[in-house]
Every structure is written in C-alpha cells, then in structure tokens.
Amino acid sequence: MHTRTVSPVFVGRASERAFLRKVLSQAAAGEPQAVLIGGEAGVGKSRLVDEFLAEARAAGAVTAEGACVEVGAEGLPFAPVSTVLRALNRQLGEELAEAAAGFGGELGRLLPELGAPTPAARAGRDEDERARLFELTARLLEALGTERTLVLVIEDLHWSDRSTRGLLDYLFRSLHHCRVVLLVTYRSDDIHRRHPLRPFLAELDRQRTVRRVELGRFTREEVRGQLAGIRDAAPSDRELDQVYRRSDGNAFFVEELATANDCGGPGSLSDSVRDLLLVRVEALPETAQRVVRTLAEGGSKVEHALLGAVTKLGEDDLIEALRAAVGASILRADGDDTYRFRHALVREAVDDDLLPGERSRLSRRFAEALEAEPELVRADERPARLASYWYHARDAAQALPAILSAAATARCRHAYAEQLHLLERALEVWDEAPAAVRTSLPLAADVESYPLCDCDDEELSFLDLLAEMTVTARRAGEPERGLAVVNRAMRHMEEREHPLRAAWFWTQKSRLVRNLAKGNGWPELGTAQKLLEGFAPSPVHAHVMTEAAGWRTVFDPRPEGVAVADRAVELSRQVGDEESELNALISRGGLLAEGGHGEEGVEVLREAARRAEESELVSVFKRCYVNLESMLEGIGRSEEAVEVAQHALPLAYRYGLRDTESWLHGNLADSLFSLGRWAECEAAILESRRTAQTPVSFAIAAKRLALLAVARGDLVAAEAELGRMTEHFNTFDVSAPQYAHPVATARIGFAAQQGRILDARRSLVETLAVGLAPGFGRYTWPMLDAAAVTESEARGVPAAAPGQASAISRIRECAASLPRSYQVWDAYALMVEAELRRAEGSACPADWAAAAAAFEGLPRPRERARISLRLAETLLAEGERERAAELLAEAHAEAERLGAGPLLAEAERLAQRGRLPLTPDEDAGQPDSFGLTRRERDVLALVAAGRTNRQIAEELFISPKTASVHVSNILAKLEVSGRGQAAALAHRLGLVGT
Incomplete structure (x- = not known):
C-alpha cells in the first residue's frame, strides 16, 4: 500500500525562501547567520527547511541536520549537536579531525569519534568546563566554516534539553567571521507559559544577530496548489472549500484530509483532530499497527534492530510491517537505519491512544531489550534512554541505578541541567527502590572533597545523593535549588553524628548564599570549621580551609588570614589534593600582598601559575593568572602586569577559557589605564566585554568603561555604562571591595563632574557602611582619592559647604585605617591628604611636593599630571610664577596626550586665572x-x-x-x-x- 500525501510541488513561502537565500548569501560572504523558524505543528517548517537545504547544497554548501530527541522531560543532552557533528565528520573526515586538533578530547564529549574525553583531574571539576566545551565547539565550527559555507539545522527545539539551548545561545553570540548558517526550528503552539523554551526565545529576541521567522498557515489558493500537487489534478471547488475549512490552512492537515477523502470520501471524517490523525494508522494491517504503536512509545526515533527486539517479529514480518507504514506516509526511514514518524502529531496521537498499562509494558520491553543487547543503540545515547525506559516502566529497582548511570554520563558531557533533572528523578523513586539497591549505589564519585561512605548504610547513601545534587545544582546555575537541597540534607542530619558531611554541606551553603546575595557566607564557613575540630585531616578539612582562605582573600585580608591559608596548604598536601593546594597557595599569595609582603606574594603566585600551567590544571589556571595580574597592578608594577597578561591570554585561548580571557583583558585594561595608554585600554575593555560570559564579567567591563569615560569627561558615555553596570550587578553580591570600591569610584567621579556633590558623598557613605576590615589598598585608595577630589573641587560652593567638614573627616578616618605598604599606596595617601587640605583651604606647595616625590618613578601619568597642576596652583598663590608656569605647561601637555578632558579644562582655567602661558609662544597680554x-x-x-x-x-x-x-x-x-x-x-x- 502506498499513499502519496506530500505534494511534489513546493507551494507558497515565497518571502521566506527569498529571506533564506539572502541568509545563505550573507553567510557565504563571511558573516555568520542565525535563524529561528517557528510555527504550529504541521504548518510546513520541515518542508521549508528541506527545500532550503537542497538549494544550499546546489550552491556548494556543506549541510548537516540534527533533531532534538524526546527522551524524558527535557530531551537527550546535546543529541542534535552530536548528530550535526557526526554528519560533518562523515562528510569532512580528516579535515574535521585537523580542525579539532589539540582539543579533540574535550569535543569527544559531543563526538566520541574525536577521542576519549579529557580526564576530570586534568580538565578541572567545576562549571567553567561547560563554558570551555562551548568555546571549543564554536572554534571548531569557525575553523570548518573558513573555506566553505556550512548550513547546520537543528529541528524540534521545543524538545531540547537545557544544555543544548545553552550551547546554541553561545554559538549565536560567539561565532564571528565565518561562513556558517545556524537554522533552528520549533513548534510555537507547544510553547506554553512555563515551557523552558519561552525564556530562551525571549533572550534571543534581544540579540540583533538572531532573526526569527514565524510561518503562517496557507491561504485558500495555496491549499488549492497543495491539493493539486498531491492529486496531480486540480480539486473541485466543493472539495477545496471543505479541505480548507477543516484544515484551516495547516499544510499537514491538508495532506491528511486529502488522504482521508481518498479513502472514504468527503465528509467521512470525525471532527476530532486525534481521530483525523489516526485514520490512516487504523487502515494499516494489524502487524503494522502494532509496530507503529511500539515505535510511538520508543521515542522520537527508534533503531531497526531495537524495534525488532521489542516487537519480537521475524525480520521479514518486521520489514513488511515497516514498509506498509512507510508507504502510507506514517513513518519515514532515515539513513542511519532508524525509523521515526513522518510527523510528530501522528506519534502523539498514537501514543495518546495507548492505555496506561500498555505504555508501561512497552517501556519495560524497550528497557529489557536494551539491557540484553546494549549495542542496539549508540553508546552515547544508551544511558539516557535506558533510564527513561525504566522510569516509564515504573520499576524503581531498575530505574534508580539506570537513572544514576545516566546522570553520571550527563556530568561527563557537562550537561549539568540534565544531570540535575535525572538526580531529581532518582530522589523521586528513592523510597520505592529496595533497600539493597539503595545501599549499593556508587554515589558522589565526582563531588569534590566529599567524604564517601562505604556503601553499607542506607542513610549515608541518601546523603550522598543529596551531595551530588547540591554540587550539580550549583554547576547548573540553580543556586536556589542547591540551597534547598542543602537545607534538606541538614534537616536529615539533625540528631545524627555525621560531622564531616555536615561540614561539607555547610561549606556548600556558604558558596550558595554568596551566589544568591543572601550573605557573605562567613557564618556558614565558621560552622564548618568548628565541626571539624578534633578530627584527623581529611579531604573535607582541606576543602573547608581552602574555602576559608579564599573567603579571607576577598572579604577580610588581614594578616591572620595567612595562617588560615598556610593550614589549607598543609592539609591539601597531606591528603594529596593538588587542586586545593594550588587554590590555597593563590589565597596565601594574595593575603601576603595585602599584608605588605608583595614580593613574597608575587613569587607564591608565580609558582602556583607555573605548576598549574605545567600540569594543565585548567580549573586553577584562571585564578592563578588573573590574581597575579591584579596583584602586580595593585602594588604598582603595571608593566609586569601587562607582561603577565600577554603570556596568559594565548594560553586561555588555547584552553578555550573564554570568560577567563575576559578577566585577563579586563585586568590588562587596568594596567594600561595606569600607564596612560588609554586607547589600548579601551580596546582591551571592549575585548573583555566581547569575551564575557557571566553577569559579573559584563558588569566589570561596563564599570571599567565608565571609569575611563569619567577620566575623559565623557559624561554621556559614563552614564550609559553605569546603567549597564547596575543592571548586571543586580544579579549577584557586590559587597566585596574588589567590586564595591571601583564601582563607588566611578559613581563618585561621575556625580562630582555633574556637580552632584551630595550624591557623591552618599556613594562613599553607603560603600563604607558595609563595615569592611582594613585593607584592600588596591581598590580603596582610588575610591578615597575620588572622594577627596570631589571635596577639593567643591570648596567655596555654597551648596557643598554643609557637611563638608564631616565628609573630609570621614575620608581621613578611612585613609588612616588603610595600609601604606607600597610606594603606590603611600603616594595615594599623600595625594589624598593634599586634596583634603586643598578642600580646607590650607594646602601649601610642600604638601604637593611630597606627593610628587612619592609618585616619582611610578608609571602613573594621570596622577602625576594632577599633582603638577595642583603644585603649580599653590606656587602661583605664593608668587612663584616661573616654576608654576613650567609645571602647568607639563600638566597641560600630559592631560592633552591622555585625553583627560576634566584635567585639561582645569589646567586651562588655571592658566587663564594666573595669566600663565600653556605654550612657550603664547602671549598672555594680547589686547582684546x-x-x-x-x-x-x-x-x-x-x-x-x-x-x-x-x-x-x-x-x-x-x-x-x-x-x-x-x-x-x-x-x-x-x-x-x-x-x-x-x-x-x-x-x-x-x-x-x-
């Protein structure tokens, strides 16, 4: 039996086809394209894509297709991307392998043909690895799309897993200068209010590089053309009216109605959509119907061999049944020996027609067949499908270990959202599984520093599951869920003696409350440390103390923190945890530098960076080099900081650490700003923004651009960047000085230039109200300097007079609490005090001469120019015009070179007031x-x-x-x-x- 339901003539879609031709042309010119095609089920998305792919291949493009697979609640992790890469591998072979050279082990998580995945010990164990996988995938596509046009299609995004959506979003934002078209389809009628695709589409709408196309239904004349194509003859007006009315222009329903009319004549159909879709299925032979029902429960697609094992039909009978279903245009056979429904609507109708008991029995048969012959499906898909089959078979004893195995596979692929979903399913069936199963599960095998149990205690096994969920929720970017799991674990441990596990959970809670801006996490870390008192060293000890040392580096870098870091290093070495040891060393170096032992701190960080680079410990690489770069800049060694950035940036690119590149570029910008290389500074900040991957990175890039704009006097740009900064900073805790103080510096400078003195003062008061410990010379001295300049420039302004004495006193008090351990910090201290005396009207040449001497030899041209200007001002007041003119000319020239608008204007005002020339040939007495x-x-x-x-x-x-x-x-x-x-x-x- 063969029924033609698809018109050989492609009907309508003229504007959409023209748009896609333009997309292909732009991609061929080297501009990557991203297109989303949406529309209700059956409207013709797949047909449009097929026609476009045919045109693309005719134009010489390489095409590859993948589809999201409906397995479980959110799909199979990265399934469509793996399918696309596999198709490219078949077509390009050695060229793809060469493009992936150097990072094939990482891409092996998506395409096993490229090699075994990189071991976690080398690649790192945190959520940064997922970003690395995304970057390397983008780099592979850019390499392949350099010499040819690639058209990559992913269908059925409404079934996608979160990891696939994350990767697509990354590719949409990150592909540059390559000949690639990314085309994605989805069913718009499936996107209900809580569908996970809805926020994803909303986010994509904000990207100007992504274009959406919504396919509408056919017009009456287009339905006429479709019916004529199916029948090889024009339909009668009566039939056209009936089909158009009942299909409402939906292309798939037109096909079904045309076929139904052939079978039973006009008017023979039920008005029920489900009945409409089942008409041709029920017309099949009984064996073919059985195969179709089995296939409906097996997933979006099912392998021929697996279908045979489940139906237990002989090969000839199975082929005959499949031939009937394919001939009736119910099923389609794909090139990889799999079968799928020609349209998802038919599958849904068939599956909905099954009885509940039928579904669970069919799921069990699929699971049993796959258990008996694992090779029936691809190895990378097997765990997820087996977990889904057993779960829907409602067999907790079999489902629990299968779900946990699938979760481990998802973790290996960095599919953390899917791993979390699977672990939640494990929690769902936990109580139903026999105790013998629960106590023999290999849980928590990949949870950092977690104390593993000996698997003979059901209670501890349950805690192990909660531990895995905690870390997975953090990696998946769901801290609220992670915090809920931690609290559940703590309730479970009440009145039970599990101090090591309790300490571990308290440490996780510390990180989660910081991520959620619900506190700084220190009370939780303090509780964890108390729980460990009296116990022998363990990985948990090393983990807790390393976290405590890192916390002190960020929030409280007083000298006693060095002892905490030393203890963390010692414990890490005792338990053989090199990653914790290096993290502890990084914290130790930072604490040493803040405590005035900069040379020693730099050497500690250089050694940690050397070891991380030598062992390719990518997880530690970021902290090593970003902190070393920042430390050198903070203690006044800006040229060395630039050298560190130039060394680390190629390594970060090689490792695929895109967000690390953003941090390195940002710190490089700080040093270039200090050195007076502002054009290069701006370029580095823009590169930092381009490579940013997190709200923190975007916020810090905006903050740096705001500071640069304030220094240049570009208040319009400063206001725009401060707005962007605030928007991103609202998503995380910014109380740490490394965030809060530079932000305050930008806001104070911006408000002061607008004449909003009270707002500038308020910014300082609010920042200092956090009650931070003394320290942070790297970030706090520039903030106090901005506040002091505000008061200095506001002298004599009536509106600023009330409260000025209090503001000056507050700045002096904070400055007195700060260390002056390095030349640059001491120079800032003298400059701040001189500005405060200027605000009080008591500054003299000696004050500014002392500041100038302190800055001697430091590469800080902007500060030195301001000091020269201020010294010229005081000398002029004392009648030393010649020396004042010399200093003023120097300050003016430097301000002009920098492009420091406010400083330049101030120099010109002083020259005008003092009748001093800014250039040697300037005639100050010219008549007017x-x-x-x-x-x-x-x-x-x-x-x-x-x-x-x-x-x-x-x-x-x-x-x-x-x-x-x-x-x-x-x-x-x-x-x-x-x-x-x-x-x-x-x-x-x-x-x-x-």
Missing part, C-alpha cells in the same frame, strides 16, 4: 575687545559673576589693590559708571561667558 587685556577680561567675568574685589583677588592670585585698579580700568574702557552696568554690557556684548 574694547581694548581689554586678557587679564581685564578675566576680572570682568568675575565682576559679572558678582564677586567683590577681595574675592577677585583670591581667585586670580593678585592683591585686592591690583584687583581694584583692574576694575577701574574696565569701567573707563567700557565707559560705564558702575559694576552693574559693566556686568550688563559684558553679557549683552558677549564679552564673558554665561
């Missing part, structure tokens, strides 16, 4: 309008502003008597009788600014 000299024009401006002779003298560094003479001369030259008339005339003639 109405015969007024430049100095007289300066005096006139102050007269127009309502200043008295004494105020004019103070402002222009002259005596009151000289000011009086200038005013008399001005009145005579303007031929006016008083100061009021002079001011009015000056404004009317434009002799002074507004």
Whole structure:
C-alpha cells in the first residue's frame, strides 16, 4: 500500500525562501547567520527547511541536520549537536579531525569519534568546563566554516534539553567571521507559559544577530496548489472549500484530509483532530499497527534492530510491517537505519491512544531489550534512554541505578541541567527502590572533597545523593535549588553524628548564599570549621580551609588570614589534593600582598601559575593568572602586569577559557589605564566585554568603561555604562571591595563632574557602611582619592559647604585605617591628604611636593599630571610664577596626550586665572575687545559673576589693590559708571561667558 500525501510541488513561502537565500548569501560572504523558524505543528517548517537545504547544497554548501530527541522531560543532552557533528565528520573526515586538533578530547564529549574525553583531574571539576566545551565547539565550527559555507539545522527545539539551548545561545553570540548558517526550528503552539523554551526565545529576541521567522498557515489558493500537487489534478471547488475549512490552512492537515477523502470520501471524517490523525494508522494491517504503536512509545526515533527486539517479529514480518507504514506516509526511514514518524502529531496521537498499562509494558520491553543487547543503540545515547525506559516502566529497582548511570554520563558531557533533572528523578523513586539497591549505589564519585561512605548504610547513601545534587545544582546555575537541597540534607542530619558531611554541606551553603546575595557566607564557613575540630585531616578539612582562605582573600585580608591559608596548604598536601593546594597557595599569595609582603606574594603566585600551567590544571589556571595580574597592578608594577597578561591570554585561548580571557583583558585594561595608554585600554575593555560570559564579567567591563569615560569627561558615555553596570550587578553580591570600591569610584567621579556633590558623598557613605576590615589598598585608595577630589573641587560652593567638614573627616578616618605598604599606596595617601587640605583651604606647595616625590618613578601619568597642576596652583598663590608656569605647561601637555578632558579644562582655567602661558609662544597680554587685556577680561567675568574685589583677588592670585585698579580700568574702557552696568554690557556684548 502506498499513499502519496506530500505534494511534489513546493507551494507558497515565497518571502521566506527569498529571506533564506539572502541568509545563505550573507553567510557565504563571511558573516555568520542565525535563524529561528517557528510555527504550529504541521504548518510546513520541515518542508521549508528541506527545500532550503537542497538549494544550499546546489550552491556548494556543506549541510548537516540534527533533531532534538524526546527522551524524558527535557530531551537527550546535546543529541542534535552530536548528530550535526557526526554528519560533518562523515562528510569532512580528516579535515574535521585537523580542525579539532589539540582539543579533540574535550569535543569527544559531543563526538566520541574525536577521542576519549579529557580526564576530570586534568580538565578541572567545576562549571567553567561547560563554558570551555562551548568555546571549543564554536572554534571548531569557525575553523570548518573558513573555506566553505556550512548550513547546520537543528529541528524540534521545543524538545531540547537545557544544555543544548545553552550551547546554541553561545554559538549565536560567539561565532564571528565565518561562513556558517545556524537554522533552528520549533513548534510555537507547544510553547506554553512555563515551557523552558519561552525564556530562551525571549533572550534571543534581544540579540540583533538572531532573526526569527514565524510561518503562517496557507491561504485558500495555496491549499488549492497543495491539493493539486498531491492529486496531480486540480480539486473541485466543493472539495477545496471543505479541505480548507477543516484544515484551516495547516499544510499537514491538508495532506491528511486529502488522504482521508481518498479513502472514504468527503465528509467521512470525525471532527476530532486525534481521530483525523489516526485514520490512516487504523487502515494499516494489524502487524503494522502494532509496530507503529511500539515505535510511538520508543521515542522520537527508534533503531531497526531495537524495534525488532521489542516487537519480537521475524525480520521479514518486521520489514513488511515497516514498509506498509512507510508507504502510507506514517513513518519515514532515515539513513542511519532508524525509523521515526513522518510527523510528530501522528506519534502523539498514537501514543495518546495507548492505555496506561500498555505504555508501561512497552517501556519495560524497550528497557529489557536494551539491557540484553546494549549495542542496539549508540553508546552515547544508551544511558539516557535506558533510564527513561525504566522510569516509564515504573520499576524503581531498575530505574534508580539506570537513572544514576545516566546522570553520571550527563556530568561527563557537562550537561549539568540534565544531570540535575535525572538526580531529581532518582530522589523521586528513592523510597520505592529496595533497600539493597539503595545501599549499593556508587554515589558522589565526582563531588569534590566529599567524604564517601562505604556503601553499607542506607542513610549515608541518601546523603550522598543529596551531595551530588547540591554540587550539580550549583554547576547548573540553580543556586536556589542547591540551597534547598542543602537545607534538606541538614534537616536529615539533625540528631545524627555525621560531622564531616555536615561540614561539607555547610561549606556548600556558604558558596550558595554568596551566589544568591543572601550573605557573605562567613557564618556558614565558621560552622564548618568548628565541626571539624578534633578530627584527623581529611579531604573535607582541606576543602573547608581552602574555602576559608579564599573567603579571607576577598572579604577580610588581614594578616591572620595567612595562617588560615598556610593550614589549607598543609592539609591539601597531606591528603594529596593538588587542586586545593594550588587554590590555597593563590589565597596565601594574595593575603601576603595585602599584608605588605608583595614580593613574597608575587613569587607564591608565580609558582602556583607555573605548576598549574605545567600540569594543565585548567580549573586553577584562571585564578592563578588573573590574581597575579591584579596583584602586580595593585602594588604598582603595571608593566609586569601587562607582561603577565600577554603570556596568559594565548594560553586561555588555547584552553578555550573564554570568560577567563575576559578577566585577563579586563585586568590588562587596568594596567594600561595606569600607564596612560588609554586607547589600548579601551580596546582591551571592549575585548573583555566581547569575551564575557557571566553577569559579573559584563558588569566589570561596563564599570571599567565608565571609569575611563569619567577620566575623559565623557559624561554621556559614563552614564550609559553605569546603567549597564547596575543592571548586571543586580544579579549577584557586590559587597566585596574588589567590586564595591571601583564601582563607588566611578559613581563618585561621575556625580562630582555633574556637580552632584551630595550624591557623591552618599556613594562613599553607603560603600563604607558595609563595615569592611582594613585593607584592600588596591581598590580603596582610588575610591578615597575620588572622594577627596570631589571635596577639593567643591570648596567655596555654597551648596557643598554643609557637611563638608564631616565628609573630609570621614575620608581621613578611612585613609588612616588603610595600609601604606607600597610606594603606590603611600603616594595615594599623600595625594589624598593634599586634596583634603586643598578642600580646607590650607594646602601649601610642600604638601604637593611630597606627593610628587612619592609618585616619582611610578608609571602613573594621570596622577602625576594632577599633582603638577595642583603644585603649580599653590606656587602661583605664593608668587612663584616661573616654576608654576613650567609645571602647568607639563600638566597641560600630559592631560592633552591622555585625553583627560576634566584635567585639561582645569589646567586651562588655571592658566587663564594666573595669566600663565600653556605654550612657550603664547602671549598672555594680547589686547582684546574694547581694548581689554586678557587679564581685564578675566576680572570682568568675575565682576559679572558678582564677586567683590577681595574675592577677585583670591581667585586670580593678585592683591585686592591690583584687583581694584583692574576694575577701574574696565569701567573707563567700557565707559560705564558702575559694576552693574559693566556686568550688563559684558553679557549683552558677549564679552564673558554665561
């Protein structure tokens, strides 16, 4: 029996086809394209894609297709991506292997043909590894899409797992300068309010690089063309009216109605959609119906051999039944010897028609067949499918170990969301499984530093499961779920003696509450440390103390923290945990540097970085080099920090650590800013933003751009970046000084330049109100300097006078608590104090000379230019005009080179007030309008502003008597009788600014 239901003539979709041709053309020109095609079930998405792929192949493109597989609640991890890579491997062979050279072990998680996955001990054990896998996948596609156009299609995204969606999102954002088209389809009518695809699509809509196409239903004339194609003859008006009315233009329903009319004549169908879809199934021979029902419960696609094992039909009978179903256009045979329904709607109708007992029995048969002959399905799909079959068979004894095995496989592929979903299913069936099964499970095998049980205690096995769920939730980016699991574990341990496990869970809780901005995590770490008192060293001890040392580095770098880090190093070495040891060493180096032992701290970090690089401990690489770079910059060794960044960036790229690249570029930007290389600094920040992968990285990039804009005086750009920074910072805890203090520096500088002195003061007060311990010279001195400059520039401003004394006192008090361990910190301390004295009106040349001497030899051109400007100002007030002019010219030239707008304007104002040349050939006495000299024009401006002779003298560094003479001369030259008339005339003639 053969029924043609698909029209050989492609009907309609003219605008969509034109759009896809344009997409292909743009990709061929080297601009990667991302397209989402949505539409209700049966509207014709797959047919449009098939036609497009045919055109792409005719144009010389390499095409590959994959489809999301419906297994469990959220699909098989990375299944469509693996299918696409496998198709590319078949077509490109050695070329793909060459493109993956150097990281095939990591990509082996998606395409086993490339090699065994990299062992966790070498690759690292945290969630950064998933980002690394994504980056290496993007790099592989970019390499393959350099010389040819690739068209990669992934269908049925509504069945996708979260890991697949995460990878697609990464590819959409990260592919650059390659000839790649990523085309994805999904069923829009399936996307209900809580469907996991809905937020994903909403996020993609914000990306300008991703375009969505929604397919509508056919018009009446298009349905006519479709029926004519199916029948090789034009339909009658009566039949067209009936089919169009009942199908409502849905292409698949048109096909079904056309076939049904052939079978039984017009009007023979039920109005039920399910009955409509089952008409041709029920017309099959009984054996073929049995095969179709079995296939419906087996998943989106089923292998020929597995189908035979489950149905227990002879080969000839099975082929005959399949031939009937394929001929009736119910099933389709794929090239990899698998079968699937030609349309998912038919499968859903068939599956819905099964009785509940039928479903569970069929699931059991699939599971038993797969247990008996594991080779019936691909090895990378077997664990997930077996877990799904046993789960739906409702056999807890078999389902629990199968689910945990699938969870371990998902972890190996960095599919953490799917791993968590499977572990939740394990928790769901836990109580139903026999005790003998629960106590023999290999749990917690991949949970860092967790104390493993000997598997003879059911209670401990349950805690092991909760431990695995805790870490998996954190890796999956679901800290709320992780915190709920931790709290459940703690309730379970009440009145039970499990101190090591309790300490481990408290440490996990510390990390989770920090991630959720529900605290800084120290109380939880303190509880964990107390629980370990009196016990012999163990991996848990090393883990807890390493976490405690890391916490002190970020939140409380007082000298006593070094002892905590030393203990963490010692414990890590005792238990043979090199990763914990290196992390503890990194914390130790940071604490040493904050405590004034910078040289020793740098050497500790250099050694840790060397070991991490030598052993390719990718999980530690980021902390080593990012912290070393930051430490060198913080203690004033900016050139060395640049060298570290230049060494580490190629390694981060080689390892595929994209977000680490963002951190390295960001710290490099800090050093370039200090060195006065602002154009390079901006380029580094933009690269940091381009490679950022987390809200933290995006926020810090925006903060750096805001600081640069404030330094340049670009308040429009500063405001925009501060807005972006705030948006991203709202997603995590920013109380740590390394975040909070630079943010405050940017906000204080921005508010001060806008004249919002009270807002600037409020930013400082709120930041200091956190009650942080003394320390953090790297981040706190620049913040205090920005606050001091604000008060210095606000002197004499009436609105700023109330509260200024209190603000100055607050800055001095904080400065007194900070260390001055390095030349750069001591120089900042002297500069801050000089600015505060300027705010009080008591600064003298000696104050600024001391600051200038402290900055001598430090590569800080912006600070040195400001000090030269301030020193020139005080010298001018004391009548040392020649030296003042020299310093002012130097400051002006440096400000001009940097592009430091506010500093440049201040230098020009001082030159104008003091009648000092900014260049050697500048003539300060050049006559001006109405015969007024430049100095007289300066005096006139102050007269127009309502200043008295004494105020004019103070402002222009002259005596009151000289000011009086200038005013008399001005009145005579303007031929006016008083100061009021002079001011009015000056404004009317434009002799002074507004």
